[in-house]
Amino acid sequence: MKQSILTKTAIVLLCLTALIACQEKKKPINFPATDLAKANMIPMPLKTIPTNSAFALDKNTAIYTTESDNKFVDVGAFLSKKIKTKTDLDLPVNESRADNVERIIYINQADSEELAGNEAYQLYITRDSVIINAKTAEGAFRGIQTFRQIIPETSNDTLTDHKMWLVPTGKIMDNPNFGYRGSMLDVARHFFSVEDVKKYIDLLAYYKMNILHLHLTDDQGWRIEIKSWPKLTEVGGSTQVGGESGGFYTQEEYKDIVKYAAEHYITIVPEVDMPGHTNAASVSYPFLNGNGKTPKLYTGTEVGFSTFDANKDTVYAFIDDVIREITAISPGPYFHVGGDESHVTSKKDYVTFVNKVEKIVHKYGKRMIGWDEIVTADVDSNAIAQYWSSGKNAKLAVQKGMKVILSPANKAYLDMQYDTLSKFGLHWAGYVPVDTAYVWTPEEYDGIPLKNILGIEAPLWSETISTMEELEYLAFPRVIGFSELGWTPKENRNWDNYKIRLANQAPYLDRMNVKYYPSELIDWKKSKYTYKTISKD
């Protein structure tokens, strides 16, 4: 502790000396006026106060962080890496010998009372320094995403003899509206590789999302290795929708995803969908099956025909193993049990099943999430209902004192087609153009009291998509709007303003090689992609 204060003081002195030295040598540059409030930030921060000058990010800028907490150092290294990708500048992190330093970015652990929660941060940008204050490294991580977004795409090469990226000055005070801001990937209908999932994590993190829900099992595929039941992946993971070969994550690969997500302050929510959507498991181990038929591998897209047998102890012993193995490698607080569309499970069996499985989830120290149907069982108030279709179930959840995650299909389903011309996606819940996905108010949804809303999640089901390019077509740009719906309070949200900020995401998305859907509602800045590039023909 003592040492860190000393280091801090030393750094500050060093920087002051450097600054003074340089001020003696150089006369101040007159920067063009800037406006931080008009920067292309998504999600829009809680409070932004522009001061209209510029911080010149250049080769003489250095990053320093609180060093007593390694996680702050990691945040500094992350920022340096991302600045390199965007500008090609190599900014040193916590380098004590930095003779040429003229300006600093300081990522600071601060205990100010103004920093309300773990994800809160303050960003102070002046001509000479950028200070990011946060209580936790998580808050600092959210803060540096804002900083990444306000670094202009192009440098100013005319003010001095080298390149400078003129970052608008001002203050930002920020804190998310909802603590749960997520997206879901269905890796069961079509399998997506570890690399694909990591790319999705990179993108979610840039927009301050903090949850990635993985739908790991369904009728068409079982995608996570369970060591005590190896046939789940050998048999159940062997195929996918359309009949191509499937795939699965070994536990090592899954752990790698969890670790990568944690490095981006994203929690993985694993889902094993049951008692319905279980054909792949029942083909692997037929004793699990409860629909009276002989299960066969399934590569179609109809749902609602499968169920576990809710009246066999061996089924619960199996589920205990599955939940034990998955929770052991999932450090997050949640386990998602699915529970949707169990059309061939009797009401009585469904209730028995959900109640028993909830106990297993608790036994392994996790909080249960289920699709909204789970509220029809006798669930604990600490369970969480994910609202996808039934307002009636949502009301019941509220009566039971449960929290609700909002994923109403006609707004939040990333697999809904944009319009009748969309090449991928379904439309059972309607068409969801980019404005429909953004212009709604989760804070006031369907009479659910705000205190019951844990947050929002945009699920991407994969019946109609099998490549990353197709995934990106459906998820982008809509998922970006969800980041703002989850983070920014409604007073700061406005479609006309959002539209401009979204148009200006094109250079970032292009750099990330994201094949987003170039919706005609948006006046994309330098968009490279057209409908043709993702044609399946």
Ligand code: TNX
């Ligand atoms: C409904 S949402 C489902 C999924 C499908 C999806 C397609 C939910 C809990 N169940 O099984 O993939 O619609 O949009």
